[in-house]
Amino acid sequence: MRDIIKVENLSKAYGHLNAVNNFSFAVKKGTVFGLLGANGAGKSTAVECVLGTKPIDSGTVSILGLNPKVDRKELFQKVGVQFQESNYQENIRVEELCEVMSSLYKKVTDYRTLLNKFGIADKSKTLVKELSGGQKQRLFIILALIPNPEVVFLDELTTGLDTRARRDVWQIIKELKQQGLTILLTSHFMDEVEELCDEICILKKGNSVFYGTVEDAITKSPYDKFLDAYLWYTDKEARENENI
Incomplete structure (x- = not known):
């Protein structure tokens, strides 16, 4: 390898x-x-x-x-990067943030699939600031995986x-x-x-x-x-x- x-x-x-x-x-x-x-x-x-x-x-x-x-x-x-303290816009819905992230890359993974895999698909319309700490953590991992790194x-x-x-x-x-x-x-x-x-x-x-x-x-x-x-x-x- x-x-x-x-x-x-x-x-x-x-x-x-x-x-x-x-x-x-x-x-x-x-x-x-x-x-x-x-x-x-x-x-x-x-x-x-x-x-x-x-x-x-x-x-x-x-x-x-x-x-x-x-x-x-x-x-x-x-390369995908997830930091523990990520400074993302909090007054934005989860799906909107994922769409913004997706727009930055040429080849992406469908964020809806990732939201479902990480168990927060039901939070797609929720503002980032309204997520629990654990939900935010899962979202940050998803954002790191969106570029299909x-x-x-x-x-x-x-x-x-x-x-x-x-x-x-x-x-x-x-x-x-x-x-x-x-x-x-x-x-x-x-x-x-x-x-x-x-x-x-x-x-x-x-x-x-x-x-x-x-x-x-x-x-x-x-x-x-x-x-x-x-x-x-x-x-x-x-x-x-x-x-x-």
Whole structure:
């Protein structure tokens, strides 16, 4: 399988703060890659640098063989993006927002099909501001999928969803993966990561402290459960300093 996303030695600093430090990873076609870490670990900065919405200090990034800064217009037609805090017009009906999004792309998925698949078809006439948090989250995922992308970035995929809705979204993501979609996601839910991710990277203070499969992360830690292993990786420095 070819690499759809390839990042080599990516670094980004804000003054004296190294938000991302010499970060490298690759995501193969038709796989789900999880970028993990506590708040402030550098996940958002890394994703924004990969997408080209933030300039990088050093390193190289390619998506579908294209440079996200130089080939931005071409990539726009092939990449879907869903952020946890999306700034969409709220005084607009759901179907109107979907139609606006559809008008921006050459090749689109029928948004009505997506609304039905994600369980909010009955909200098509509802104003975005009147949706619940979970309904908005599902809408934002739909908007990321409207361009029929080859690769999609999902930020905190199921935040605000109840248990049943989360499981439903997981199943949809699995189906999209089987159809060849490449997915990079961030998540704070370790059960979600275990269920969906083929490979993961754990960031801590801008540095990669683990890169591999969930199974490898468990094996290389002192624990037999992924949540405990994740906490060990992200809090390793504090644990090592407890006896100093």
